[in-house]
Amino acid sequence: MKNSLLGVIDATSYYQSLEDLLLHRSMAALPIAGRYRLIDFVLSNMVNSDIGSVAIFPKFQYRSLMDHLGSGKNWDLNRKRDGLFFFPAPGLDAVDDGVGSFNHFAHHLDYFHRSRQEYALISNCYTVCNINYRPVLERHAMIGCDITEIRHKGKSLEMYVVKTSLLTELIEGREESGYTCMKDVVEDMDSGYKVCGYEHIGFVETVDCIEKYYQTSMKLLDVSSWKELFKKELPIYTKVKDEPPARYTSGASVKNSIIANGCYIEGKVRNSTMFRAVKVGKNTSISNSIIMQKSQIGDNCVLENVILDKDVRIEDGVKLIGEPGHPIVIRKGMIQGALMNS
Known part of the structure; x- marks a missing residue:
């Protein structure tokens, strides 16, 4: 058939x-x-x-x-x-x-x-x-x-x-x-x-x-x-994009996470998904979160139970903590600064 x-x-x-x-x-x-x-x-x-x-x-x-x-x-x-x-x-x-x-x-x-x-x-x-x-x-x-x-x-x-x-x-x-x-x-x-x-x-x-x-x-x-x-005999296809491999500095730590190509990780990532070309700054901790393409997270940040849409910028020192199962959502292209969060 x-x-x-x-x-x-x-x-x-x-x-x-x-x-x-x-x-x-x-x-x-x-x-x-x-x-x-x-x-x-x-x-x-x-x-x-x-x-x-x-x-x-x-x-x-x-x-x-x-x-x-x-x-x-x-x-x-x-x-x-x-x-x-x-x-x-x-x-x-x-x-x-x-x-x-x-x-x-x-x-x-x-x-x-x-x-x-x-x-x-x-x-x-x-x-x-x-x-x-x-x-x-x-x-x-x-x-x-x-x-x-x-x-x-x-x-x-x-x-x-x-x-x-x-x-x-x-x-x-x-x-x-x-x-x-x-x-x-x-x-x-x-x-x-x-x-x-x-x-x-x-x-x-x-x-x-x-x-x-x-x-x-x-x-x-x-x-x-x-x-x-994701089965080998029945693959899931998607749009192919040429990106360099993800980079991790000496201070980076990643556990149980999906890290896409083009990411640059300097901080700690736990139980999270990073889409292409995401940057995570020094001394930043991210857990139980979803970070979409080209988002930039500054230094000394804490993100827990958060969804960042594409092109979001989180400035240095920002703390965003959502409830388990009820994440904080930041819309595409938004800028989140420490003063806005205080």
């Missing part, structure tokens, strides 16, 4: 709790695990499952997402036939109908009519997992399901396998049926469709709030969780 699945990624989701991190990017482009974006997981899963045509449906702040994905080269999706497609929502005031909005799909119905794949896989953009969709499709076809919903511990992952022809019927008949998305169809006991469940076993985290983003990042510092998510 190779090349019989069409990939559809809903990148329109927005959660108010993540607002501080979504002012300049969409949820799909939210950085995680030192060098990845949320969308890398579902997109890599699709590519590893022999899906060669992937359509991404974004709505808000998707410039950074397009910059990250580019032509799809890093996922082997820069092809003459099929490949990677972007279909932005036609209006920013569009109603949030849920994952896989039929109203959004309707504006690009030609894409579904022209597709050569018999089946479609519809997925959200914010579930961190490593799943092979081929067994899902094989079971879907063998049992004769109309819709297969992928679940984890009984909870929906908002990932659905459906015949492309049935998907187009649902889109075209949305006004008559009242269905706005796949979830509506699955939850309607009187829909007349055969809905099946597929239980996925493995590492799964749904990032839909600051607390879940922070908890997921902390879990990925655990070696067993990391190995469960």
Whole structure:
């Protein structure tokens, strides 16, 4: 059943709790695990499952997402036939109908009519997992399901396998049926469709709030969780950037942390994630924190339970201590000085 699945990624989701991190990017482009974006997981899963045509449906702040994905080269999706497609929502005031909005799909119905794949896989953009969709499709076809919903511990992952022809019927008949998305169809006991469940076993985290983003990042510092998510046989791809190796001075100390390329560490880092080109000053202590790309932390600072977005500057002598599980969030490009903190 190779090349019989069409990939559809809903990148329109927005959660108010993540607002501080979504002012300049969409949820799909939210950085995680030192060098990845949320969308890398579902997109890599699709590519590893022999899906060669992937359509991404974004709505808000998707410039950074397009910059990250580019032509799809890093996922082997820069092809003459099929490949990677972007279909932005036609209006920013569009109603949030849920994952896989039929109203959004309707504006690009030609894409579904022209597709050569018999089946479609519809997925959200914010579930961190490593799943092979081929067994899902094989079971879907063998049992004769109309819709297969992928679940984890009984909870929906908002990932659905459906015949492309049935998907187009649902889109075209949305006004008559009242269905706005796949979830509506699955939850309607009187829909007349055969809905099946597929239980996925493995590492799964749904990032839909600051607390879940922070908890997921902390879990990925655990070696067993990391190995469960990042598998050699099913690699997670991302945009490749050429950076020099991280540098550590004689006074640096790093334990149980993810340190990306280009970092310069002079202080102490514990149980934290450092994205590319982060600088940590002398006598500075950072623990249980997430520091995004190109942020600069001065000398003699203390940061605990903190999330710094990209390009944040922390001046010398600043002390920021959040509560465990409820981190302090500093927005992109902000400057935090000792006087501001007093």
